[in-house]
Amino acid sequence: MLFSKWIVADLKDYQELNKLPVRPGLCVEFLYDEDSMPGMYQHVQEIIDPNGFTILLSDNSISEMNTDTVLNSIITLFFQPSFYIVNKAPVIFTTATVNIHFNEMLKKLKEKCLLQGFADVIIVQPINNTDSQHACFYYIDGRNFNLNSILENPINDYLKSRNFFPPHFVIFGDTISNKLVQYETILNQELLASKTVNYKIATEIYYLQMKIQHFGHKLSQQNINEDNLRIYLEIQKKDLSKALDWYHYEYEILPIWYKQFGHIVKVIMGKRSFRSLFSDNVKKYKD
């Protein structure tokens, strides 16, 4: 399926989603509570799908994001194997009001993520709140979408910038059963839309982009390996040169008669065979 679909729910609802043949992602509203965090980490360890869950930052979440502890606890979620990561950047959703505090908090989170080695943090906002077609989502509220026309913008963007961002659909609602009904509706709508030309083109573009990303990743891995081998070679050269210097100063500079006498001592000590003193064709050392 081309559209990524997310259900905003509690972690305990994951078992319900897990029963579905085509699973949506789980989007958990992030509300920091020191005592409930251990349970949250334990729960997300049970999510088996890669890219199976993400977090939603609401106004309440943002108001709590004012300490290092809270930001770090979000980053720990990004380390979970099932967290939604695209191109080495965690992807999170937000419905929070965009204001100075919001921008400041997200800037801080982004800075901390870069310091932890992530490529970026992608913030996905409601389509009406953002000019960015790249990271937006549609609220699912029971109405019908014209999915064919929704795809026009991402396709046009791709033609201009060679970047394709399929839109996300986020399902809110009061009960999990209600959300599952809405999920089924959007799933059916997508099945119908999949017969349209736009959908087919978008799917082609999407998989092409995935392939390019995959090969890009392979290439960067190769480059890393090549750099590593170069460093290893340099270190081994340095170590070898050290060993040769040591050999030179400890042994090579001794007079030849002393070295020859040393070989006789080796024979007496049983470390070298007697016959090897006169012939190169016999076994020299025991081991």
Added chain:
Amino acid sequence: MIAILVHIYYPDSWRKILLEQLLPLRKYQPRVLINLCNINSDANHLASVIRKDFSEAVIIITPNKGKDIGGKLALIDMFLHLRIQSDYIIMLHDKLSPQAIKGENWRKTLFNIISPNLVAGIIHDFEKDKRVGVIGSASFLMNEYNEDTHQFASTNNKNIKELLERYNIRPISYSFIGGTMFWIRTSIVKSFFQRIPALNCRETLEKGNIMDHFEGSYTHTWERLMCWIASAQNYSIKGI
């Protein structure tokens, strides 16, 4: 109760090296926490393989920052978040050291600390002497500090001094276990990293496969600090 923190960089090292070493430890019912490096595109597949062998393992996937030290700091962060109860933590990683001719030998020596015939003795050593904070391989017990010059005989000298100051670490001895594979009392780890969050320490580490042969690094400085946090709490480092 034991917790084992394992950093895995090479995807094939789980089955080739680590699994065989960890299986005999099962009888101690350890909590196993594993960090996989996100440089491998199939880290998620590896996570599912590990869960087949150790179904209760806690697994995280992190960017390649600070080599095994970065992985271990992320694992300490996870360990503290989960509030796991344990008396000792064993730090391990898939040390292949491809740059070193003796790499395999190093790994074997370092892994002795989980050899089935030594584990009971190590626990006994900890119980017998409450001042022992860290136990690792004696062959890797090092001290680079020169008391006359107050310098460390290491490319990391400058970084060491900077981080000791920054984190206010005052070790009673500068001995450490090179290779960062050892047993450490959980109370030492908790006490230090509850004061200074492990992820904050991880932020300063270098990206990628950093080496300290030519110049110092924060990553290799942390290799030493991991033991000095024990020494600074008046514990000793023991080699076996």
